[in-house]
Amino acid sequence: MYRDRVLLDDDLLAEMVLWRVPTPVRGSTHRFKYRLVLIDKDECVLRYVNEAGKGDHRHIGSDEVGYSFSTIQALRADFLMDAAEYQRRR
Numbered sequence: 001m002y003r004d005r006v007l008l009d010d011d012l013l014a015e016m017v018l019w020r021v022p023t024p025v026r027g028s029t030h031r032f033k034y035r036l037v038l039i040d041k042d043e044c045v046l047r048y049v050n051e052a053g054k055g056d057h058r059h060i061g062s063d064e065v066g067y068s069f070s071t072i073q074a075l076r077a078d079f080l081m082d083a084a085e086y087q088r089r090r
Contacts, residue, residue, distance in 0.1 A: 003016070008038075008083065011040060013039045014038050014080075017034065018072065020032060027051070027053050027054050027055025034048065035048070038086060046083060048078070056069040
């Protein structure tokens with residue numbers, strides 16, 4: 001449904017992939033499957049995903065925390081906000 005890759009800096013890449021699925025991924029209540037990642041020098045430093053059984057969540061470094069999915073637009077905005085915060089602290 002949607003795929004975008006954006007080079008934010010020399011070694012900083014954001015990739016956003018979203019699929020529409022026929023039934024919700026186990027653990028989620030919506031009909032989207034997604035993976036939004038921020039890669040810094042070949043290391044994943046931020047990831048928003050909904051995995052079967054885990055549902056909607058995000059990885060910030062080595063921490064895993066729940067994520068409350070509301071809309072695709074909010075998902076993208078939240079990810080980009082976290083990515084910008086990471087880029088500022090870098």
